[in-house]
Amino acid sequence: MAAPRRSRKGTLVAAISTIVACIAVAAVVGSSAAWPEVQHAFFNGERFANALPSVWGAFAINVQLFVFAELLILPIGLLIALARSVQAPALAPLRLFAMVYVDFFRGVPSILVIYLLGFGVPALQIPGLPKDPFFWALVTLVLIYSAYVSEVYRAGLESIHPSQERAARALGLSRIQSLRHVVIPQAFRRVIPPLLNDFIGLQKDTALVSILGVVDAFRRAQILKAADFNFTPLMTTAVIFLVITFPMTRFVDWLAARDRAAQLGEQR
Amino acid sequence: MAKRRATPVIEFRGMRKSYGSATVLHGIDLALAEHEVVCLIGASGSGKSTLLRCADLLEPIDAGSILLDGIPVSAEDRDADVKRRALGIVFQGFNLFPHMSVVENVALAPRVALGLSHDEADGRARTLLAQLGLAKKADAYPDSLSGGQQQRVAIARALATEPRVLLLDEITSALDPVLVAEVLETLRALAKSGMTMLIATHEMSFAADVADRVAYLEGGKLVEIGSAKQVLRKPKDARTKEFLRRVRSR
Numbered sequence: 334m335a336a337p338r339r340s341r342k343g344t345l346v347a348a349i350s351t352i353v354a355c356i357a358v359a360a361v362v363g364s365s366a367a368w369p370e371v372q373h374a375f376f377n378g379e380r381f382a383n384a385l386p387s388v389w390g391a392f393a394i395n396v397q398l399f400v401f402a403e404l405l406i407l408p409i410g411l412l413i414a415l416a417r418s419v420q421a422p423a424l425a426p427l428r429l430f431a432m433v434y435v436d437f438f439r440g441v442p443s444i445l446v447i448y449l450l451g452f453g454v455p456a457l458q459i460p461g462l463p464k465d466p467f468f469w470a471l472v473t474l475v476l477i478y479s480a481y482v483s484e485v486y487r488a489g490l491e492s493i494h495p496s497q498e499r500a501a502r503a504l505g506l507s508r509i510q511s512l513r514h515v516v517i518p519q520a521f522r523r524v525i526p527p528l529l530n531d532f533i534g535l536q537k538d539t540a541l542v543s544i545l546g547v548v549d550a551f552r553r554a555q556i557l558k559a560a561d562f563n564f565t566p567l568m569t570t571a572v573i574f575l576v577i578t579f580p581m582t583r584f585v586d587w588l589a590a591r592d593r594a595a596q597l598g599e600q601r
Numbered sequence: 602m603a604k605r606r607a608t609p610v611i612e613f614r615g616m617r618k619s620y621g622s623a624t625v626l627h628g629i630d631l632a633l634a635e636h637e638v639v640c641l642i643g644a645s646g647s648g649k650s651t652l653l654r655c656a657d658l659l660e661p662i663d664a665g666s667i668l669l670d671g672i673p674v675s676a677e678d679r680d681a682d683v684k685r686r687a688l689g690i691v692f693q694g695f696n697l698f699p700h701m702s703v704v705e706n707v708a709l710a711p712r713v714a715l716g717l718s719h720d721e722a723d724g725r726a727r728t729l730l731a732q733l734g735l736a737k738k739a740d741a742y743p744d745s746l747s748g749g750q751q752q753r754v755a756i757a758r759a760l761a762t763e764p765r766v767l768l769l770d771e772i773t774s775a776l777d778p779v780l781v782a783e784v785l786e787t788l789r790a791l792a793k794s795g796m797t798m799l800i801a802t803h804e805m806s807f808a809a810d811v812a813d814r815v816a817y818l819e820g821g822k823l824v825e826i827g828s829a830k831q832v833l834r835k836p837k838d839a840r841t842k843e844f845l846r847r848v849r850s851r
């Protein structure tokens with residue numbers, strides 16, 4: 334998107350200087366005494382290829398985890414955001430609960446929550462409660478990321494000028510109808526970039542499931558590494574995560590740039 | 602029959618409104634008969650917008666009452682949303698919904714608040730837009746319209762629930778002077794069609810032309826109310842005289 338604005342000469346200069354810089358870095362790193370060892374331990378082509386199929390297979394766990402989590406977080410986050418914005422005095426406890434919830438789960442390390450739920454709850458031996466670590470990993474991610482996402486929604490809802498809701502109420506719509514037809518549809522567009530940002534974080538955090546012993550991509554790589562103390566399978570895992578997250582990070586930046594351009598256009 | 606005709610469409614009795622310790626409306630008494638057009642004039646800050654927001658049940662009042670067709674109504678009623686459908690309001694700043702096309706803006710309340718089917722609501726909206734000369738703009742989005750067109754869409758939207766009374770809050774003051782005429786023309790046509798209207802305005806010649814009565818508001822009090830001719834040409838109260846002198850010398 335930015336390219337057409339740049340002159341052709343500018344693009345050429347940028348390309349050449351980027352290539353020169355890469356060559357320089359490669360030369361410095363490659364010529365250092367430690368490089369052969371580093372290359373062998375982290376960037377071993379053969380081991381990378383060997384690890385790929387089994388790490389990729391285990392990555393299915395991570396994919397399932399973030400797809401289920403995202404589908405649950407989208408509505409739950411919205412409900413929490415709406416609970417925080419209720420005005421009726423009788424519903425004050427709901428507002429308070431939502432506030433405490435959000436503060437708690439934004440402030441506590443994810444690894445601690447997953448440990449408590451994944452090991453602590455099954456240890457209680459309460460009948461009827463699942464013991465499946467995948468389930469508890471899912472619960473953890475939904476609890477934590479719903480808190481983040483509710484804040485994203487809340488900022489989006491508050492960014493819609495109150496005159497919009499008033500205009501809807503003036504037409505005889507109820508508060509809920511005004512939210513549903515006027516406020517939320519406008520807020521949703523604005524929250525997509527920060528929402529995707531949170532989802533990138535969530536996708537990376539699916540690797541936490543490994544501490545409960547579930548064999549996801551990260552755990553699979555650790556197992557492969559343990560066989561011969563070569564770290565290359567972990568680099569394989571990193572590459573797989575990047576393949577998923579990189580397009581999203583680029584897309585979020587593109588959306589943000591587009592919205593900035595649109596806003597500048599409006600101000601003109 | 603005679604008694605029914607005498608019941609005002611909307612009536613305020615001793616309506617008081619405060620924000621914190623500041624009283625903005627000090628006991629407003631005013632009644633609009635069916636088909637009547639009343640223009641509300643007064644300096645900025647005199648309380649015109651507040652009066653109209655209270656009349657539309659968007660804000661609760663602190664004392665007094667509002668009667669709609671003789672029935673007391675309040676912003677705090679459980680069914681205030683239902684009552685609000687009998688009241689149309691148009692704001693200075695249009696406040697159209699930017700994510701909806703013009704026809705969707707107008708059809709929203711009939712569909713969602715009145716429960717009409719999508720097609721019925723759409724049909725009603727298009728008919729209204731055609732009456733206001735906006736048929737060609739029905740499928741456009743608000744941001745592609747001129748200010749005058751947007752304000753006429755806002756009028757169509759307010760009319761879509763078939764309100765008993767239309768409340769208009771300085772609806773031409775955010776418009777370029779060249780666009781004011783088309784909006785005022787729309788209001789004249791509405792007045793002719795028998796719409797009951799309470800219009801806050803600073804367009805004195807328009808008030809003289811369209812209003813049955815004119816009410817002068819100062820400091821949250823109705824200082825003077827009478828026929829348009831009387832108030833605008835031969836004001837009795839010294840404060841009304843002074844206001845009109847200042848407005849006309851601008």
Ligand SMILES: Nc1ncnc2c1ncn2[C@@H]1O[C@H](COP(=O)(O)OP(=O)(O)O)[C@@H](O)[C@H]1O
Nearest residue numbers: 620623625643644645646647648649650651652
């Ligand atoms: N939401 C509000 N909170 C506090 N004061 C308000 C509010 N709305 C209006 N006022 C005050 O009420 C007075 C009347 O305002 P308004 O009704 O907007 O007058 P007008 O429309 O005639 O210019 C002003 O002094 C204004 O500052």
Ligand SMILES: [Mg+2]
Nearest residue numbers: 649650770771
């Ligand atoms: Mg005003």
